[in-house]
Amino acid sequence: MQDGGRHGVSGPARVGRREFLRTAGAWAGAAGLVAGGMGRLAEAAPGGGGTLVIGGFDFDGTLDPQVTDFDSTIRVTLSICEPLVWEPTPGRFVPGLAESWEVAPDAKTYTFHLRKGVKFHDGTPFTGDAVKFTMDRVVAPETKAGQSHDQLGPYDHTEVIDDHTVKIVMKEGYAPLLTNLNGYLGIVSPTAVKKMGLAEFARHPVGTGPFMFKEWVDKDHVTLVRNPDYNWGSSFFKHRGAAYLDQIVFKIIPEASVRTGTLKSGETQYVNDMDPLDYASMKKDPKFVVIERAQPGSGWVLLLNVTSKGAISDLAVRRAIEYGVDREGLNKAVFHGLNKVAWSPLMRPTFGYDAATEKIYSFDPAKAKQILEEAGWKVGAGGIREKAGQKLVVDFPIIGRPRDKAMAESVQASLRDVGIDLKVTPLERAAFVDVRRQNRYDVNFMWFSYGDPDVLRTIFHSANVNAFNRARYQVPEVDRMLEQAAATTNKVRRAALYSQIQQRVLRDAVCVPLVDSLTYNAKRAEVQGDVLDALASYVWLYDVQIKK
Amino acid sequence: MLRYIVQRVVQLVPILIGISVVTFLMLHLIPGDPVLLFAGDKPLTEERAAEIRHQLGLDRPIWIQYWDYASHAARGDLGRGLRSQRPVLESILEVLPGTVQLTLSALACATVIGVSLGVVAALAHGTWVDTTAMAFAILGVSMPVFYSSLLMILLFSFTLGWLPATGQGGVERLVMPAAALGLISAAVQARLVRSGMLGVLRQDYVTTARAKGLAPRIVILRHALKNALIPTITMVGLQLGALLGGAVVTETIFSRPGVGRLAVDAILGRDFPLVQGTVLFAAVAYVMVNLVVDVSYAAVDPRIRFG
Numbered sequence: 001m002q003d004g005g006r007h008g009v010s011g012p013a014r015v016g017r018r019e020f021l022r023t024a025g026a027w028a029g030a031a032g033l034v035a036g037g038m039g040r041l042a043e044a045a046p047g048g049g050g051t052l053v054i055g056g057f058d059f060d061g062t063l064d065p066q067v068t069d070f071d072s073t074i075r076v077t078l079s080i081c082e083p084l085v086w087e088p089t090p091g092r093f094v095p096g097l098a099e100s101w102e103v104a105p106d107a108k109t110y111t112f113h114l115r116k117g118v119k120f121h122d123g124t125p126f127t128g129d130a131v132k133f134t135m136d137r138v139v140a141p142e143t144k145a146g147q148s149h150d151q152l153g154p155y156d157h158t159e160v161i162d163d164h165t166v167k168i169v170m171k172e173g174y175a176p177l178l179t180n181l182n183g184y185l186g187i188v189s190p191t192a193v194k195k196m197g198l199a200e201f202a203r204h205p206v207g208t209g210p211f212m213f214k215e216w217v218d219k220d221h222v223t224l225v226r227n228p229d230y231n232w233g234s235s236f237f238k239h240r241g242a243a244y245l246d247q248i249v250f251k252i253i254p255e256a257s258v259r260t261g262t263l264k265s266g267e268t269q270y271v272n273d274m275d276p277l278d279y280a281s282m283k284k285d286p287k288f289v290v291i292e293r294a295q296p297g298s299g300w301v302l303l304l305n306v307t308s309k310g311a312i313s314d315l316a317v318r319r320a321i322e323y324g325v326d327r328e329g330l331n332k333a334v335f336h337g338l339n340k341v342a343w344s345p346l347m348r349p350t351f352g353y354d355a356a357t358e359k360i361y362s363f364d365p366a367k368a369k370q371i372l373e374e375a376g377w378k379v380g381a382g383g384i385r386e387k388a389g390q391k392l393v394v395d396f397p398i399i400g401r402p403r404d405k406a407m408a409e410s411v412q413a414s415l416r417d418v419g420i421d422l423k424v425t426p427l428e429r430a431a432f433v434d435v436r437r438q439n440r441y442d443v444n445f446m447w448f449s450y451g452d453p454d455v456l457r458t459i460f461h462s463a464n465v466n467a468f469n470r471a472r473y474q475v476p477e478v479d480r481m482l483e484q485a486a487a488t489t490n491k492v493r494r495a496a497l498y499s500q501i502q503q504r505v506l507r508d509a510v511c512v513p514l515v516d517s518l519t520y521n522a523k524r525a526e527v528q529g530d531v532l533d534a535l536a537s538y539v540w541l542y543d544v545q546i547k548k
Numbered sequence: 549m550l551r552y553i554v555q556r557v558v559q560l561v562p563i564l565i566g567i568s569v570v571t572f573l574m575l576h577l578i579p580g581d582p583v584l585l586f587a588g589d590k591p592l593t594e595e596r597a598a599e600i601r602h603q604l605g606l607d608r609p610i611w612i613q614y615w616d617y618a619s620h621a622a623r624g625d626l627g628r629g630l631r632s633q634r635p636v637l638e639s640i641l642e643v644l645p646g647t648v649q650l651t652l653s654a655l656a657c658a659t660v661i662g663v664s665l666g667v668v669a670a671l672a673h674g675t676w677v678d679t680t681a682m683a684f685a686i687l688g689v690s691m692p693v694f695y696s697s698l699l700m701i702l703l704f705s706f707t708l709g710w711l712p713a714t715g716q717g718g719v720e721r722l723v724m725p726a727a728a729l730g731l732i733s734a735a736v737q738a739r740l741v742r743s744g745m746l747g748v749l750r751q752d753y754v755t756t757a758r759a760k761g762l763a764p765r766i767v768i769l770r771h772a773l774k775n776a777l778i779p780t781i782t783m784v785g786l787q788l789g790a791l792l793g794g795a796v797v798t799e800t801i802f803s804r805p806g807v808g809r810l811a812v813d814a815i816l817g818r819d820f821p822l823v824q825g826t827v828l829f830a831a832v833a834y835v836m837v838n839l840v841v842d843v844s845y846a847a848v849d850p851r852i853r854f855g
Contacts, residue, residue: 061632199633219805253803261706430578
């Protein structure tokens with residue numbers, strides 16, 4: 001249901017030296033846990049148990065992390081099928097099922113040293129074979145993989161070196177892999193998949209996580225119960241041993257205002273994707289905690305089609321649009337001022353975000369008019385500019401959803417003030433896809449939450465002209481920079497390349513950033529110990545306690 | 549009677565074939581190549597496109613595809629959902645009880661409210677009671693289901709805390725959605741019963757019954773209402789369709805499982821076998837309900853002759 005991708009991903013991001021040391025410390029801690037063994041387990045205090053009811057959006061008919069396309073499904077499966085590594089904040093990785101790992105400098109091979117003594121819920125021991133099985137099933141056609149297929153990137157194969165060491169090999173350098181592990185690439189039990197078959201496994205997922213699948217009533221709820229044998233939690237987490245909660249119920253409540261209301265009435269204790277309209281009243285009430293967090297990736301942007309036969313192919317027109325759009329006004333009108341005005345195709349928390357982009361353009365209608373004037377676009381009938389008999393009309397097909405419409409109309413009003421006629425056409429999805437594939441548009445929306453700046457490749461690489469590169473931007477030099485940035489783990493070099501790319505696409509005026517997006521969750525104050533991951537999308541529930 | 553029913557069932561055959569053709573063509577008639585639609589925004593290589601084409605069976609001649617689809621559907625095999633890999637019929641049957649329960653309760657709710665409101669308004673013709681009842685009816689018709697649903701939730705769940713706002717289960721979870729969904733129907737029925745009653749009350753046989761000295765209660769229920777209800781029965785049947793449509797919204801707001809939500813989610817997720825399955829299922833159910841209504845209508849009104 002989510003248009004555009006909502007990928008959960010990120011690459012080796014901004015890890016400063018201090019943070020690197022902390023991560024290294026975490027690894028040492030993990031090793032200590034294994035060495036210390038049961039001694040630390042005994043310290044585990046009972047957390048009071050209880051049931052946590054989480055209100056969220058619907059799933060897409062499967063609880064198989066490798067098949068689903070929904071982030072809301074991963075919010076459930078992440079407690080069942082654990083990842084090799086967790087990413088608590090952008091670019092910081094902590095052990096999951098892997099205790100440590102090495103990434104080749106060209107980002108082509110990833111070696112993982114796996115935790116010992118881990119068992120799947122069905123009793124199968126966790127070994128390198130399970131990792132190989134999980135990765136291989138993503139690319140196997142019969143799996144009909146969803147997001148996981150994109151996220152595994154240029155995957156070649158997995159080598160099982162011994163029971164507890166695996167090497168994932170890429171066809172070409174792919175720096176974002178570590179981030180992508182945290183979600184759609186959660187490890188599944190090979191025994192369970194083989195025994196149950198695809199359809200049955202999708203109804204009864206089996207992993208190594210702190211919670212086990214119990215039941216799924218379609219369109220109503222999914223229930224997980226505590227895994228009593230769990231004692232291999234990441235060193236990142238606050239406690240050891242089994243989870244505190246007895247049960248988690250993921251209640252499906254599609255309507256956002258009702259979802260938020262159930263928090264007040266006590267039907268739920270935590271809600272995902274709350275209605276931003278409820279934000280103010282919730283924030284004032286000490287009984288609730290509103291969790292707002294900026295996402296990494298690419299925010300709401302306009303992509304301007306450089307291959308159009310219309311006026312938009314003129315650089316002057318595109319630059320006038322950059323100056324002419326009132327982002328602050330749009331943020332107020334559409335998002336109640338809750339989001340952050342954007343100037344870069346990357347959102348602020350993304351590794352490689354270049355703050356210098358904030359000075360390239362500003363909201364300056366006078367400057368926009370001047371640029372158009374100098375390029376020969378003179379004011380004509382009804383205030384719309386003309387040049388050599390051609391009217392300054394720009395085609396903007398959208399999918400007819402309320403938010404898209406509101407944003408488009410806000411941009412339309414801004415551009416009208418400088419003499420550009422933005423024609424907004426709301427279309428049914430199928431018709432919209434047709435228009436886009438046939439290159440019959442001047443402007444398109446894009447939004448792509450993603451943990452790694454490699455999202456820029458998705459949007460600006462010439463190989464993606466028929467996919468997410470809706471500006472149909474094809475500059476060999478930019479392609480090269482994008483490829484180089486993906487094929488290195490050198491953070492300084494990556495950041496420098498992404499900086500250049502951001503500045504370049506803005507100078508070429510193919511992208512008009514509008515706003516960065518935030519996620520809104522809310523909980524009752526007695527719920528404690530929840531952690532929102534680096535993507536600001538998944539909530540980790542292992543440490544959660546309900547304190548009365 | 550039997551002959552009439554057989555005749556009506558035979559008439560269903562071309563209708564059902566028509567429905568199956570339309571649902572089958574749905575995938576081919578909507579703008580855009582189904583493969584591109586299915587792939588969405590992902591970059592699509594030729595081999596991946598061919599793979600999806602084969603997966604969806606689109607690489608075969610269209611009449612073979614139709615024959616395959618229709619013959620399987622006739623045997624109750626609606627294919628498998630693309631994401632869930634489950635038989636579509638199984639998915640539908642799992643959520644069907646929720647929709648049936650909601651629709652029937654809404655219908656019951658609508659009939660009880662509608663008929664009593666209509667009778668009261670007719671008996672109190674021209675007084676403030678009549679005006680109030682009809683004002684309520686107009687309000688009911690003009691208020692969108694999602695709005696009345698949200699108002700009810702706000703009042704009874706979030707403010708007063710009397711009823712749970714979401715989910716399926718006991719009566720307490722059924723009251724609000726059934727009432728919200730039934731409201732529109734109730735309003736329509738109230739107006740219909742009122743005008744029916746007003747007409748009947750002026751008839752000679754009612755005057756005669758009164759003159760005989762029968763108790764007013766008997767006159768109203770046995771003589772007047774029974775005759776005034778005949779058009780209402782047809783109406784109830786027709787409204788079942790409208791209720792099924794409104795159920796999508798009600799199910800979504802009250803977070804209830806149901807066929808409507810299954811269909812909407814399938815459309816949003818571009819799960820074509822599931823979309824085709826739910827549409828076919830709903831169409832067939834609608835046709836069947838109409839058949840039952842027609843037959844029962846004929847059974848109630850002796851003026852309708854079979855044959």
